[in-house]
Amino acid sequence: MFDDRSPIYRQIADRIKDDVLRGVLTDDQQVMSTNQYAAYYRINPATAAKAFQQLVDEGVIYKRRGVGMFVSAGAQRRLRDRRRERFFGEVLEPMIAEARTLGIPVADIVARIHQLTSPGDGR
Amino acid sequence: MITTTDLCVRYGETTALDALDLDLTPGRIYGLLGRNGAGKTTLLATLAGFRKPSAGRVLLDGEPVFENPRATSRICLIREDGGLGDGIDRLGDILDMARALRKTHDQGYAAALLDRFGLSRRQTLGSLSRGQRSAFGIVVGLASRAPLTMFDEAHLGMDAPGRRIFADELLADYVAHPRTFLLSTHLIEEQSPLFEQVLILHRGRLLLREDVDDLRTRGVAVTGPAALVDDFVTGLTVLGERSLGPTKEVTVYGALAEPDREAARLHGLQLGPVAVQDLFIHLTGGV
Incomplete structure (x- = not known):
């Protein structure tokens, strides 16, 4: 369920962020409790709580005392902005480096991108 | 909760626990890891008051336990x-005894757990398989609701479904009735997500105590051409190394600073995480 190599709390936080990004969790929607997450994933509740604390610190969720955790207004947009910033560094640059190793000309890549994103393609 | 100070336990010439200082905070689930013969069983028996310390003290909320x-x-x-109990004892009688001995014991919960593990009060202890005996131990341990509950390899001989029931029940009952658990195990990858902290016992001493999630970030595996790897790891804490032809993988302990990571990337070295179980093996002397 989790890879056994990176902190579990970070993997849980990433999953919740993915849910917000994809719109599965929306503004002001209540998030399952730490104990529900702990039981579902069979992890220590303190680990789940750590994930939630990270999300609070990042402004993705907020706490209503005695009620629970909710998705912050605008969280989806902020997460999207952050991921966009990282896109070029983490996705595009390694791709170009790999293409260079394989001897693929930049023009071929650009042509394929145009092909994949051309209107009428349905993507 | 429970503290040990300078705790020593000796069996004749053998020192099982060597000047151990330990302090467990209430309301947490701790994992106790160690190789065979590291002293885990002796530590648990001494914490439970089954065994008298040769020297030092064990205090539960300030009171000696022995x-x-x-x-x-x-x-x-x-x-x-x-x-x-003995082989001829019925599970129901053992549970009734446990209830008589312990105010916190919950017989209704015990009955529900027996049911989950497919056991019945009428069975005798002697008729159970190894895994069923472990399951019954889990019933007694969880239903005790003791403020300090310890299992010495609770899951010994249990099948995968049984171990999953144990994990589910442990977490559910821990949330409903917070208390301190100390669980020894050799199934590190499977059990470690249940723990908040792990204690690694090695040769009767406490080698390491750390949040299990932090432990997952403690090791780095450096892989690449042997000469470059050797160069890179100079001055770092090397836990182990393996070679495959011209390629070498070295496990180092401790987080790498960003400049080091950058240098590794520049030299084309791969940096990978190290699983808790691998870290445990390396920290306790390798294979």
């Missing part, structure tokens, strides 16, 4: 060899 019923009534240890 020969002190007031302390031991708040501690439950399920030993791997059972020790719950």
